[in-house]
Amino acid sequence: MSEQTLSNLSREERRFEPPADLAADANVKEEAYARADSDREAFWADAADRLDWGQKWDQVLDWSNPPFAKWFVGGTINAAVNCVDRHVDAGNGDKVAIHWVGEPDDDTRDITYAQLKDEVSKAANALTDLGVKKGDRVAIYMPMIPEVVVAMLACARLGAPHTVVFGGFSADALASRITDCDAKVVITSDGGYRRGAASALKPAVDEAVEKTAGPDGQSQVRHVLVVRRTGQDVDWDDDRDVWWHEAVDNASADHEAEMHDSEHPLFVMYTSGSTGKPKGILHTTGGYLTGTSFTHWEVFDLKDDDVYWCTADVGWITGHSYMVYGPLANGATQVMYEGTPEKGRWWQIVQDYQVSIFYTAPTAIRTFMKQGREIPDGYDMSSLRLLGSVGEPINPEAYVWYREVIGGDRCPVVDTWWQTETGQIMISPLPGVTAGKPGSAMKGLPGVGADVVDDDGQSVPDGSGGYLVLTQPWPAMLRTLWGDDQRFKDTYWSRYPKQGFYFAGDGAKKDEDGDLWMLGRVDDVMNVSGHRLSTTEIESALVSHPKVAEAAVVGAADETTGQAVCAFVILRESAGDGGPDIVEELRKHVQKEIGAIAKPRQIMVVPELPKTRSGKIMRRLLKDVAEHREVGDVTTLADSTVMDLIKDKEGSGA
Ligand code: 6R9
Secondary structure (H helix, E strand, O other), X not given: OOHHHOOHHHOOOOOEOOOHHXXXXXXXXXXXXXXXXXXXXXXXXXXXOOOOOOOOOOEEEEOOOOOOOEEEXXXXXXXXXXXXXXXXXXXXXXXXXXXXXXXXXXXXXXXXXXXXXXHHHHHHHHHHHOOOOOOOEEEEEOOOOHHHHHHHHHHHHHOOOEEEOOOOOOHHHHHHHHHHHOXXXXXXXXXXXXXXXXXXXXXXXXXXXXXXXXXXXXXOOOEEEEEOOXXXXXOOOOOOEEEHHHHOOOOOOOOOOOOEEOOOEEEEEEEOOOOOOOEEEEEEHHHHHHHHHHHHHHHXXXXXXXXXXXXXXXXXXXXXXXXXXXXHHOOOEEEEEOOOOOOOHHHHHHHHHOOOEEEEOHHHHHHHHHHOOHHHHOOOOOOOOEEEEEOOOOOHHHHHHHHHHHOOOOOOEEEEEOOOOOOOOOEOOOOOOOOEOOOOOEOEOOXXXXXXXXXXXXXOOOOOEEEEEEOOOOOOOOOEEOOOHHHHHHHHHOOOOOOOOEEEEEEEEEOXXXXXXXXXXXHHEEEEOOEEEEHHHHHHHHHOOOOEEEEEEEEEEEOOOEEEEEEEEEEOHHHOOOXXXXXXXXXXXXXXXOOHHHOOOEEEEOOOOOEEOOOOEOHHHHHHHHOOOOOOOOOOEOOOOHHHHHHHHHHOOO
């Protein structure tokens, strides 16, 4: 990355020291870095010791056949037992595991660990009755209701890897995932609630199962287990479909769990958004549970009386690692909310349940910024003590707003970098140790090797940019791509074969202190007249303008400059239509913040941006608009009508 473009991200000069009481009592202190450096495997073995094992491992890490790692070799463990039974056995059965909040007002349920254990055991028995055996794959296509957690843990208990497909994905997406991992059973519901209305799910499953039928007309899917959530009418196949409330409610709550090999597959999670065939990321049991439970305790400084809330959907890796496996393995009390972020509703929930740790995505924060601080200011959020961010770079502007408005200027913000592939948080501040820098994810956690390197794999000096790599294996790392070892090697391990680094696909820079700044996916880097510019930087400059709530920048083909900067911006509600000179005003602002080279050729003021379900902006679609092409595949968008709104704007010349 060219030097002149790298300085603006650190415009915000303030540093935020950890609160003294948090620092004094922190779960993980400064010494952990040195301890992990002196013996990485011993460090992770200690983390694994926080879990209950059947048989203890003989070897912490087998890296004799890279990039295929084995962690806690010879150990046996059951993820569901660790997430549920052991807390009941320890006398914590009455502790609330999940404060569930449905989308319709007053539709709530509190589920204790004892109740969760019974439900998981019953569901495991019901799945066994449906013929599910250890090793069989089960697809889960459900809304954010407690049964989705029960279903996942029941699969884990049996050793039947689950693949959770986000409830908003199409029947096609579901069918391709069912086919790719050869799922035998699908668990779903009649429907779920979205923006106040019941929205059907079962028809998409029926269609998907039909699509997976072979030449003999038979699908590999033997059963569809259906939770009744909305009560809406559903088509029914008597041989195939089974109601959850009949099968599970009538099953026994006694279930003897088998201890599985540490490397037994736990789940397959398909990554979305990119073009081509989805990648089935495989996670296994012992290392994944170690990495997620330890980092959840470490990064969120989890204490026994905390109320934790991660707003991610369960159909995304954050929902797997930091709503299901990490927090439950730690015996945490958490909030689970069925709906989407509506004005005020989240803050009402924080107030009602006295949420103390809150974990969300920058896209949500920017949406709330757009609506104005009057809304969160109307709630008592003094219970909060720690805030987390994940999914995209959090620009300094949004970081400071999050800290001040949501966190009352007293809560540390942990900006956590990781991926579906890494399974666990890799780069993040430690809330009791690190003086936070708005916009920087800081450095690799203890036990994690993270670096920024150049094309040759040489570590870049402080003050320079390059590619983010992971230099050491870690417990929750993906083990392969389901059924495709070659693609696994090619995608992640072929870039730096000599050094054996994991190539993350993200651009990053090291600042003068050696702290890390994420610059977006490598393919989000533009080349304008020979200068490399990162979309994140220009977006960040735009969002620092008082009238802008959110911005997305793409590089569009340009005859003279190679690529040209095209920006799409959403204005804050307080800015109205921005005034007649808004476009010129913003172009000048970018010029002032970064330099003339970054000045957008074109700026479009739009009402919405196209985002995936996990909140990532789909820049490839914006690029289609900027390059006047037919807009590509929109099936992974959270709201597919957004592109029509944007194209209308373009048509009107705005
Ligand atoms: C957990 C998750 C992974 C990609 C990753 C990067 C981006 C995630 C980030 C971040 C900057 C952060 N990303 N966290 N970029 N700062 N704190 O999001 O997984 O959906 O697989 O996405 O998301 O580009 O490579 P996943």
